[in-house]
Amino acid sequence: MVTYLRFQSLMGGAVSSKIQIRVNDRVHSVTVDPDTPLLYVLMNDLELQGPRFGCGLAQCGSCSVLVNSVETRSCVTPVSAVVGKSVITVEGLPAWYAKQKKLSKTPALHPVQQALIDEQAVQCGYCFNGMIIQAAELLSKTPQPTEAQIRTAMNGHLCRCGSYPRVIRAIQRAAHAMTGAIERGRNPVLAQQTRAAEGER
Amino acid sequence: MNGTTPLSLFPRREFLKAGGALVIGWSLRGAMADAGQDAAGVRGTVAGPPDPKQIDTWLAIHSDNTATVYIGYVELGQGSTTSLLQIAAEELDLDMSQVRTVRLDTNVTPNQGGTYSSSSIARGSPAIRTAAAEARQALLKMASRKLGAPVERLTVSKGLVTVGAIGGESESVTYGELIGDQLFHLAFTGTAPLKPVSDYKLVGTSPLRNDIPEKVSGKYVYLQHVRLPGMVHGRIVRPRGQTAYGSGAKVASLEEHSIAHIPGARVLRKADFVGVVAEREWDAVRAARDLKITWEIPAVLPGSDGVYDQMRREKTADRVVLERGDVDRAIQGAAHVASGHYRGPYQAHAPFGPNGALAQVTPDGALVICSTQDVYATRNTLATVLGLSPQKVRVQYYEGSGTYGHSCYDDVAQAAAILSQLAGQPVRLQFMRWDEHGWDLYGPAHVGEVRAAADASGKILAYQYDGWHHNWSAVETSSQLALGTPAGEWRDGAAQMVNPSDCGGMYDIPNVRLVNHHVPGMNYLRGAWLRSPLDLAFSFASEQTIDELAHQAGVDAYEFRRRNITDERWMGVLDQVAKASRWEPRPPASRLSKEKVATGRGIGLGTHLTSYGGAVAFLEVNKGTGKVLVKRLYGVIDAGLAVNPGFIENQISGQLVQTVSRMLLEEVTFNKTNVTSLDWNSYPILRFEECPEVFPIVVQRLDQKSTGAGEEVMAAAAGAIACAFFDATGVHMPEFPLTPKRVLTALGRG
DSSP: HHHHHHHHHHHHHHHHHEEEEETTEEEEEEETTSSHHHHIIIIIIIISSSSOOSSSSSOTTTTTEEOOOOOETTTSSSSSGGSSSSSOOOOGHHHHHHHHHHHHSOHHHSSHOOOOHHTTOOSOOHHHHHHHHHHHHHHHHOSSHHHHHHHHHHHTOTTTTOOOOHHHHHHHHHHHHHHHHHHHHOOOOHHHHHHHHHHHH | OOOOOTTOOOOOOHHHHHTTOOOOOOOOOOOOOOOEEEEEEEOSSOSSOOTTTTTHEEEEEEETTTTOOSSSSOSSSSSSHHHHHHHHHHHHHHGGEEEEEEOOOOTSSSSOSSSSTHHHHHHHHHHHHHHHHHHHHHHHHHHHHHTTTGGGEEEEEETTEEEEEETTTEEEEEEEHHHHHHOOOOOOOSSSSOOOOOOOOSTTTTOSSSSSHHHHTOOOGGGOOOOTTOOOEEEEEESOOOOOTTTOEEEEEEEEGGGTTTTTEEEETTTTEEEEESSHHHHHHHHHHHOEEEEOOOOOOOOOHHHHHHHHOOOOOOEEEEEEEEEHHTTTOOSEEEEEEEOOOOOOOSSSOOEEEEEEETEEEEEEEOOOOOHHHHHHHHHHHHHHHGGEEEEOOOOSSOOOOTTTTTHHHHHHHHHHHHHHHEEEEEOHHHHHHHHHOOBBEEEEEEEEOOTSSOOEEEEEEEEEEEOOOOOOOOHHHHOOOOOBBBBOGGGGGGOOTTTTTTTTEEEEEEEEEEEEETTTTTTBBBSSSTTTHHHHHHHHHHHHHHHHHOOHHHHHHHHTTTOOOHHHHHHHHHTTTTTTOOOTTTTTTSEEEEEEEEEEEEEESEEEEEEEEEEEEEEETTOOOEEEEEEEOOSSOOSHHHHHHHHHHHHHHHHHHHTOOOOOOOOOSSBOOSTTSSSSSOOGGGOOOOEEEOOTTTTSSSOSSSSSSHHHHHHHHHHHHHHSOOOOOBBSSOOOOHHHHHHTOO
């Protein structure tokens, strides 16, 4: 982080250049200083609302995105560092999930998002971008996390409103729903029902 | 669009989303519906506040048989918008899918005062409830004429007015058909009969929050997402970490050319107010970072280590807040006497997303979009800063992140307005993390000295509380720096005084003396209301004193409190929380262990200004490391009629977690010149791994008026945590937060 900032200063008035980045499975061309943090490109050039500014210091998690399916703080990641990689924001999370799970249809929401609604976990909701990204990453690697695993995985995401207990419950609920979906996937009748239900959303 | 005013602007994306249709008002997504152009086309075109004596100010019925309710309280994630809609829908006999509201706007929404003191329901609902009832009455009269039937024979369900027997011949008409998008043109008299509580179908139930689906899908428009056409990005440049309130900061030197390497970046300056703007946001960030500037800052702060002693040394303005009986005489010869000296630090609002604002200022008027909790008050201060009349300033509210009191939302709004005025074009200003953490108006530090006495039977005889703190700051940093506005303090108000409700007020005590020692604030940090202002400090001091008396009397802490309470509602929350936590009777600190990790439990009572809060905490103290972990926390509130008990549960849950954070971790640090806690590392808050299990409980009181529910459990929880620490260790903590270093010192191991 410090090294990066020094590099920035030395670069000073670096010239903008045309950069291609893949975000939510679409390739975008942007003309920016390659050292610009990815966050500002996502917010201002791509007009996405998921990743948002919280600290600019990689301390809070409000700017999180998935880069090649790994949770990444976009506020300290230069846009040039994601060239050739796949960036997924909350907006693209349902499609990312559908692809991972080989669902025939993209659901309106990732199961974590639905579980947060079901648990009414949100207060101001500003931190939920990062919460959702991190929880989705966790569940993609650890489908049935213990409560301790959830707490550890989520520990880098802060919430001023104190929504942690409900977020933990929501992740457990989502894990349950997702495993259920996989089990149903093995049963042709249930799989059909699942597809119908997800189509309805 | 109204062409005569420069104020008819559209946030860029929302403008585009509206498909370029030039409507008055603006397209608002999801929960926040279109402000609604009424048939007369006037709403939103003139400066408010709209006349509160008109029904049209409060609601509109649309031809699709839905209603827009105009509310003067902001949504901060607490759900009060949905609750107020429940109340309106209840009186109108609509269902929740038929009601919506609009964001606050000084050209559109009524002035109900600011969103303070968790009073949205208590203060906001009477007007909305009665206006809805009166509108229903008017609609029934219209239906009566239309259907040719007397009002008494009409029934309403979901906005469908029906005459005739169920199953028999019937005729009906919808509200929408009766008035759809026309104005009522009716005086609001407040005389319509209200629906009896026994007929409530929606109030008292827990429909889901209407903002949550968009908040999890990423579609919700926060302030930080709004853009204006033709705008530039701005950042402020100030010393890192605020200076003493009375001194401000003076620019000693500024080298504008130091940012010449950043394309399009400009320095804007008005006296000691300095900012930068640039076309691209990252360029503005870099310009603020790279600008060479030095400041003249007097070293007059006491430093966070010396602040309490300094406050106690000051010549204070003292006021006896409450005096009853004779404390001194009652204490003499009492069987049990407890006294203590307690301290609580400055704490930050630290909204998770730093505040931001957008401004377009022209010589003829200004539009400012920000996250103020009081659009009309902000309009007035902006008018002063800009040299315009309030009617020429339009303020629109967009929700930011949870602010929990007066954070930098007014400061950033003023700063954006000044930058726009200097730049001659619209500016979007985003505070950086260090701006928000460093230039906050903190919850002030507090010193409390308590003494109390009880007789041999455990009856409290006397109680004295002396509290030292400075007042809230009345001037925002931006106007201080730009205009040289002298620093001033608020006039004393209930929330800045030793609070009788927290300081012994729940107990029946014959001899009481409460004294407020007002510290002059110029050589301290900026202060303002932070969720449950000062109450955590009061309760930390007061409830530990009560537990000390219980300890001396050899009486269980719950039982001791029962012996000293007659108020039915205080007794109610006390009993509820004891029952929920399966409280087992034994005196405090009567089971001290020799183990390295000691466990304890504590019970506490407290509130803010209204409502009744009770809490029980179970915690662990590691005597080797000094680490305190709260394991379980129970919180009960009696806030009268709970309009939406589900939201209140969520509020209690948040209050409990935030209280743990504030009792164990949070403190603003500063040296003689500047604040030094500028981010989440230097100002840590509670994280997932140390979050306790929480148990929220709502007492439903259908027969009582609704009172606040957004902060009233925090004082109780602060007291419960402090008492649990005493139970675990036999030591009273004199100061919070209970950091390992402080705990080891208190345990004599530091």
